[in-house]
Amino acid sequence: MNCAAELQRKNYSATILNQAMDDDAGSWWWWTNVIGTLLFGIIGIIGNIICFLVVCRFALPQHSFVEYLRSLAIFDFLSLLFECIQSLHDLFSYLFSINLLNFRSSIICKLYEYLNHVIILLSCWAIVSLTFDRLILVCDPWAKRWPNLSRRICNSKCAKRIIFLLIILSLLINIPHLLYQEWICRKPGYQYSAAFIGNLNLNETKSNPISKRLLCQCRTSPYLSHVTLLFYVTWKIYIFHLFCYTLIPAIILIASNTAILKLIHSRRQIVGQKNEHLRSKLTRTLTLVSIMFLILYFPHAIVQTLSILIFPNYHKRCDIRSLIIIRILKRLSELMNITALGINFFIYILGVNHYRSAAIKMLGLHNFNLFLPYLTVEHRNSIGSTLIHSNKYNRTNIQMNNSTIQLLTIKNNENLNQISKSSLENRNLSK
Template sequence: MNCAEIYRQKNYSLSILNQAFNDDSGSWWWWTNIIGTLTFGLIGLSGNLICFLVICRFSLFQHSFVEYLRALAFFDFFALFYECLQSLNDLFIYLFSKNFLNFRFSFICKFYDYTKHSIILLSCWTIVGLTIDRLILVCNPWSKKWPNLSRRLCNRYCAKCIILIFVFFSLLINLPQLIYKEWICRPTGFQYSAMFHNLNQTKNIQYKQICSCRVSPLLNSNKMKFFIFWNNYIFHLLFYTLIPAIILIGSNAAILKRLHAPRQIISQQNEHIRSKLTITLTLVSLIFLILYFPYAIVQTLSYFIIRYYQSHCNISLILSLHKLKRLSELLNIAALCINFFIYILGVNHYRSSTIKMLGLHHFEIFQKYLIIDQQKNLDTTNKFIEKQNSKIFTQTDSSNTKLLNVTSSSHGVYSTSSIYNNRLSKEF
């Protein structure tokens, strides 16, 4: 018995079948995802832009972690931009039946999906690079044989080279997006979906159609199997989930163990600053690990459950997977926008630089969050302004005195001086 007969026997409604196989627009989990994505997206876009500008303008560029933070802010910004753009497009399709991501040509949609998946993967692996950089600096595993090796590896030049290697491999891994995706239009309705029926049905054209960038239905079975294998095993399971998770868990465990181990402290203040910075960067990767990977895990598990446990006819399971995907995707968006606030709360230098860049240092409530050097500069500037104002006031007062003396000598001291003093009292 096929799935269509099972659905007829159980008398599922058309809306349930559409939510399971075609489009879950209008459901509560869809609205939660759309509203949450746009909210987190706007916060994250502004936060990552501010973070990028602060790091570029106020950082010490000889440090390796600065390059990773700058690249992370850049990749997170564009990853959030893609997510917000897609959510706005889904919202416009649902409310107004307008698709402003109507690419029309396959090469445009291929490039769009290719860059989107590459940037998402780069955002993940930049966190990995930052964590490994901290691991080498804090733990210094080669200190006995090569005492200065960690400093040679963790510098600005090596960080740039590692980021370029990540870019190259991300572009290489996502090549199937560029090869096998096409701009496909098919009729709306669950009965035309590839999951419900078969892939050849997507070539039919009827009155109302839904167009998107998807796997071409003209692919042969071997190419189709390869794309499914690559998308679920290579991209989501291996490079997006397992390898980064293993590296992040192991590295952060070693860093936290090292930070809490007793050690000889040469400079208490420098050690405290270094430990605080390391804890902040470790917190970035831990929160990223908690929020970022549930989506990749759900995406991979959904493929395993439906394919290997023959659950493709189980409507309740399919709907549950849809809900988990939408909600875990929202956690993914939150991970992209939260890094800025961790930097601001955890690193005094970035918090102080952000306050100064936004012009908030003119308000007394924010001045206590400035670092000592910037507080001294602000005090020096205020004293200089007060000195200039006092000079101007002194010059004005002396000129008024001269004018008073001239007037007194011409028209009488008592009467004119009293009139002038009354006018001065009104003006000042």
């Protein structure tokens, strides 16, 4: 089908065609995505910084979940930073025609895209590792076959090894992003978009990137052979997006959370009421983090995968309505993804008393009476002992100052008496 003739027959406006096939900047879903990303991204960046500092300063280092929480805070922080930079680039490009990400070099462009996708994958698998760690520690499903498995896996040393292994695997999996992309420029407008002409490599011409009439970004290299291009597209669709980014993490999270929730709500023998309560409270909070991640994060992964699978075929049918629906779903699911990356800190604060109290103390909010009821007994006692020590120190300083003042007044009085005596003696001698 001749898509150009079909679009002319249906009499679509140039604005709708550009929003569907080329650039949806200026649409309501674009504004919602940009403003929401900047708002939730900044809140999430601040929250992840506080979460990392709280976990590093007040958590017990021998526990495995502490290492996962630290790595999760770092990866989420970096992911949100990349998203905020991209949103600022889109906003400045639309309002002021300023390209913040004008790399002008394929090497910088490749490194930026490569690191971005590495961090995205690590954010996903950090929460998967945390959930699987909780599954082994709480449920211990292989206790009969391997009795000491939970002790061997659920410790700080093993957690560090797993995180290091995830970093290595993510760096290896994303190598095609480093090899098969280049800094490509094309003319603006839907006539030169991939959806219109049906090219997966999204290139019109490799031209001067300084010109304002060209759209420049990291795209699939136009110089790839057919076999290499087929390999890259297959890898991007199935290996990265479908399996590593969507299906495998989703299956692990759903199965692990189902087993944990089933055990939490089942009857258990009471073995130390206080320790059991603390373990259950922490487990519920970390399970809630995993479930919220599953609800908010994976719609974006699913929409992204479906768009890559379906999008290239729409140019054959010239289905503008479906293309716009995909654009809207991608923008809104991206906003849900940002929320998932920035919400963890607030779940920790609301769910675990120790972390809430530690955050209040670290931020200095314990000086206000409003936050004192939310402190744990341990932190209240430490604050009380600090206040008592400071009061004693102030009292000793006041006493020392008073004694010094008294000594000075006595010396001054003695000096005055000596002066008066000497003046009287001088008067008597003069007489």
